[in-house]
Amino acid sequence: xxxxxxxxxxxxxxxxxxxxxxxxxxxxxxxxxxxxxxxxxxxxxxxxxxxxxxxxxxxxxxxxxxxxxxxxxxxxxxxxxxxxxxxxxxxxxxxxxxxxxxxxxxxxxxxxxxxxxxxxxxxxxxxxxxxxxxxxxxxxxxxxxxxxxxxxxxxxxxxxxxxxxxxxxxxxxxxxxxxxxxxxxxxxxxxxxxxxxxxxxxxxxxxxxxxxxxxxxxxxxxxxxxxxxxxxxxxxxxxxxxxxxxxxxxxxxxxxxxxxxxxxxxxxxxxxxxxxxxxxxxxxxxxxxxxxxxxxxxxxxxxxxxxxxxxxxxxxxxxxxxxxxxxxxxxxxxxxxxxxxxxxxxxxxxxxxxxxxxxxxxxxxxxxxxxxxxxxxxxxxxxxxxxxxxxxxxxxxxxxxxxxxxxxxxxxxxxxxxxxxxxxxxxxxxxxxxxxxxxxxxxxxxxxxxxxxxxxxxxxxxxxxxxxxxxxxxxxxxxxxxxxxxxxxxxxxxxxxxxxxxxxxx
Amino acid sequence: xxxxxxxxxxxxxxxxxxxxxxxxxxxxxxxxxxxxxxxxxxxxxxxxxxxxxxxxxxxxxxxxxxxxxxxxxxxxxxxxxxxxxxxxxxxxxxxxxxxxx
Numbered sequence: 051x052x053x054x055x056x057x058x059x060x061x062x063x064x065x066x067x068x069x070x071x072x073x074x075x076x077x078x079x080x081x082x083x084x085x086x087x088x089x090x091x092x093x094x095x096x097x098x099x100x101x102x103x104x105x106x107x108x109x110x111x112x113x114x115x116x117x118x119x120x121x122x123x124x125x126x127x128x129x130x131x132x133x134x135x136x137x138x139x140x141x142x143x144x145x146x147x148x149x150x151x152x153x154x155x156x157x158x159x160x161x162x163x164x165x166x167x168x169x170x171x172x173x174x175x176x177x178x179x180x181x182x183x184x185x186x187x188x189x190x191x192x193x194x195x196x197x198x199x200x201x202x203x204x205x206x207x208x209x210x211x212x213x214x215x216x217x218x219x220x221x222x223x224x225x226x227x228x229x230x231x232x233x234x235x236x237x238x239x240x241x242x243x244x245x246x247x248x249x250x251x252x253x254x255x256x257x258x259x260x261x262x263x264x265x266x267x268x269x270x271x272x273x274x275x276x277x278x279x280x281x282x283x284x285x286x287x288x289x290x291x292x293x294x295x296x297x298x299x300x301x302x303x304x305x306x307x308x309x310x311x312x313x314x315x316x317x318x319x320x321x322x323x324x325x326x327x328x329x330x331x332x333x334x335x336x337x338x339x340x341x342x343x344x345x346x347x348x349x350x351x352x353x354x355x356x357x358x359x360x361x362x363x364x365x366x367x368x369x370x371x372x373x374x375x376x377x378x379x380x381x382x383x384x385x386x387x388x389x390x391x392x393x394x395x396x397x398x399x400x401x402x403x404x405x406x407x408x409x410x411x412x413x414x415x416x417x418x419x420x421x422x423x424x425x426x427x428x429x430x431x432x433x434x435x436x437x438x439x440x441x442x443x444x445x446x447x448x449x450x451x452x453x454x455x456x457x458x459x460x461x462x463x464x465x466x467x468x469x470x471x472x473x474x475x476x477x478x479x480x481x482x483x484x485x486x487x488x489x490x491x492x493x494x495x496x497x498x499x500x501x502x503x504x505x506x507x508x509x510x511x512x513x514x515x516x517x518x519x520x521x522x523x524x525x526x527x528x529x530x531x532x533x534x535x536x537x538x539x540x541x542x543x544x545x546x547x548x549x550x551x552x553x554x555x556x
Numbered sequence: 557x558x559x560x561x562x563x564x565x566x567x568x569x570x571x572x573x574x575x576x577x578x579x580x581x582x583x584x585x586x587x588x589x590x591x592x593x594x595x596x597x598x599x600x601x602x603x604x605x606x607x608x609x610x611x612x613x614x615x616x617x618x619x620x621x622x623x624x625x626x627x628x629x630x631x632x633x634x635x636x637x638x639x640x641x642x643x644x645x646x647x648x649x650x651x652x653x654x655x656x657x
Contacts, residue, residue, distance in 0.1 A: 058627060065580075065626050196618050200580075203619040248615060255611050261589040262596035262610035266603045266655055277604035364605035371612075 062208035067406060069201040071423070073194040074403045075430040076180070080194060081399055082434055083177040084246075085392030087170065088377060088385060091137035094154065094169030096521040097445045099506035101139055101163035102513065103156055107132035108301045110157035111316055114140040115297050117160030122146045123322040130316045133157050134335060141171075152456075164450040167459055172441065178254065181464065185257060192258035195251045202243055205236060212237055225412050228405040235398035242391035243398070249375035252368070278365065281329075281358020283346040288325035294318070295352035297328065304330035304345040307357055311336065311343075324350055338379045339369035400431045422475075425482065429474030432486040435528070437467025439493035442525070446501030480539070487535040494529035498522035572631050580625030583638035587621045588614040590645035597652040606655070 086093065105113065110133050118128050122144050131141040139154040152171060153162040168175075179187035206212075219230045236243065251258060267274040276282065297316075304313050314333035320326045326349025334340050339360070346356035360366055373379060377388045407424045410416060416424065441463035448455055448462075470489070474482045498507065503522075510518035592614035599606020621638065628634035 061626050062623070065623070069622075196585075196615075199615065200619045200622045204623060207623070251615050252612070259588065259592055259611045259614050262592040262607035262614070265593035265596040265610070265649055266599075266607050268654065274604065274607065277602070362601075362605070364599075364601055364608045367612075368608045 059208050059210070062204040066201055066204040066208050069197050069204065070399070070402045071406055073197045074399055074406075075426060076190060076194045077198055078396065078399045078403070078431060079180065079434050080177055080191060081392060081396035082438070083173045084250075085389060085396055086173040086438070087177050088389045088392060090170030090174050092170070092517045092521065093173065094137060094139075094141075094167075094171070095517045097167045097169045097442070098139065098154060098163055098165050099502075099510070099518065100165060100450075101154065101156060102509075102515070103158045104133065104138045105157035107134065107312065108298050110140050110155075111301060112296070112298045113158060113160035114142060114155045115160070115294065115318065115321075117155060118142070118144060119294065119321065125321055126319070128316075128318040128321055130155075130318075132312075132314055132316065134312070134314065134333070139163060165445070166450070166452075166455040167445055168456050172460060172463070173438070178250075181460075188254055188257050192251065192254050195247055195254075196258075198247050199251070202236075202240075202247060206240065209233070209237075212240075225405070225408050228401055228408050232398060232401040232405050235394045235401060239391045239394040243395050245374060246391065246395065249371045252371045253375050278368075279344075279358070281344045281346065281356055283327050283329065283356040284319075285325050285327060287320050287323050290324040291322055292324040292326065292350040294321060294326060294328070294349050295347075300328055300347045300352050301330060303347075303354065304332075307345050308332045308343055315341070318349065321349065326350065327355070328352075334373055334376075334378050335381070336379065338373045339366060340373035340376055340378070342366070342369050403427050403431065424479050425475050426471075428479050428482040428486060429471035432483070432490055433467045433470035433474060436470045436486060436490050436493060437463045439490060439497055439525075439528075440466035442497040443493055443500055446497065446503055483539045484536045487532045487539070491529040491532035491536065494525045494532065497525050575631035576625045576628075576634050579631070579634040579638050580622040583625060583635065583642075584618045584621035587638060587641045587645065588617040590642050590649065591617050593649035594645040594652070597649050597655065603655050 111130055114130055115128070118125070122128065124147055125144045127144065129143040131137070133139060138157060140157055140160075141152070142155050143150050143152045145151070152168065153166065154169065155161065156163055175181075178191045180190055181187065182190065219234060220226050256263065263271070263274045301313060301316070305311065312333045312335075313330045314335065315331040317329045317331075318326060319329075328347040328349050330345050330347070331341050332343040334342070342360035344358055345354060347353060348355050360369060377385070380388050403423075404427060407416070407420060407427060410420050411424075441459055444459045444462035448458055452458065470486055474486060477485065497503070498521075507518060507522060510516075592610040595610035595613050596606040597610075599609050621641070624637050625634045628637060
């Protein structure tokens with residue numbers, strides 16, 4: 051590894067540190083929310099414990115469209131995701147004359163389930179929109195991802211011994227331990243980190259790197275999107291009301307054209323209009339490439355008016371990179387590996403941020419700037435998980451049927467995280483760390499219990515449904531980890547105090 | 557607090573770092589954008605194929621240029637590299653011209 055000059059390595063280490071610090075907190079929130087999104091459907095199920103009805107995907111979509119036809123007939127579009135072996139409700143996005151709403155629809159009755167919540171969608175949206183208005187959230191996420199790409203590459207070059215770091219951990223040695231931990235987390239899952247960062251940039255490509263489109267299409271964006279998805283049928287509103295033909299035969303016809311593969315999403319444009327279009331997309335749960343086949347139907351008659359299966363190598367490459375980021379193809383063990391990879395990246399970011407402070411504290415008293423960094427570390431590295439845990443608790447405590455319930459849950463999450471951040475900024479970190487870690491542990495312990503939690507657990511076990519028990523177990527595991535954190539921080543402090551007292555006596 | 561720390565507070569040092577930060581961020585994005593345009597127009601398969609190839613290449617240019625900006629012997633050389641690449645890729649895209657419909 052001596053091919054790289056020592057000076058080069060130092061420059062890389064310097065660049066790695068500063069690029070990591072620049073957007074580290076944003077990256078931490080993105081990585082944590084992204085990791086949770088791996089289990090988006092499972093989180094949604096945990097958050098809708100009473101909505102346990104299930105039906106086949108064709109029947110569920112038929113129920114959803116008949117409810118929507120009665121309750122949102124003037125909509126400009128219904129966008130439905132069918133239930134599968136992971137989700138039991140229909141996820142619907144539609145408008146009733148105003149803004150779009152997202153609702154989980156009961157697969158049997160087609161009506162929205164009582165406990166109105168964004169479920170796992172909250173983490174998924176937070177991951178790349180960061181609760182900021184369009185397009186600013188996606189811009190910030192793109193800039194953060196580009197910065198992380200630079201941080202990853204410089205981190206790798208700065209490294210002396212990639213292989214040895216697999217096996218190096220020297221605990222309880224301050225800076226050395228944090229460095230070993232940071233290196234191990236970065237090195238062990240390095241291919242995952244590179245893949246997920248690069249593919250994440252690709253998912254937002256039309257926003258963050260539109261210059262290829264500009265070069266080849268000028269400002270004719272519609273032509274670019276048509277070339278990307280030539281199957282899409284886009285036709286103007288006719289202005290005459292009409293009713294949809296029965297949807298089940300369309301869904302079955304689409305599956306026949308997919309060669310028997312199941313559909314996953316259905317989009318119905320202008321459902322109450324004579325020019326309505328029903329587009330059915332093939333599920334990508336059994337292939338890496340994201341959504342590569344679709345069939346479109348004339349709404350009122352149910353005739354096929356367009357069909358497309360993606361076979362072009364370049365677009366296929368794009369679909370595979372996109373699909374690698376979404377990870378919907380990953381089932382069983384592979385899904386847990388996505389979760390583990392994401393968790394390791396999240397912890398690598400967190401340990402890197404802590405290392406920044408620890409390294410400087412061991413050399414000299416911290417400057418004002420670095421003391422602020424230290425407190426922001428407490429506030430965001432623990433504050434964000436506190437907000438997430440509060441979101442889960444709010445889900446159990448807010449009564450079903452409350453107006454604006456879904457938004458209230460999000461407000462609780464953001465306000466709790468904001469409050470944690472303020473506390474962390476106000477109190478010294480030696481108090482802030484154990485205090486906030488303690489709050490996190492309590493919230494994670496509360497989430498499975500509060501608001502009838504234990505009876506939901508009993509019901510799930512009686513049904514043989516393991517999503518809720520496993521989620522509860524993970525929450526308890528986080529609570530245990532946070533308590534160990536509290537113990538470690540407080541014990542280390544009393545250790546230092548003892549040594550200082552010992553020194554004073556000598 | 558040695559001579560090195562004092563040097564770090566000087567305007568010369570700060571200007572040097574600021575120039576490299578700009579070259580490594582805005583400059584890197586500029587190179588990436590021009591590369592995306594050049595490869596998009598170079599792409600033989602079709603209009604959209606070129607766009608995809610160009611976009612994928614562009615992301616790889618960002619860390620490369622960012623690293624160059626800080627490894628170059630001085631800030632002038634860092635910016636020189638950025639300007640040369642922007643000019644080269646930009647000229648390439650311009651000379652190929654937009655694809656025929």
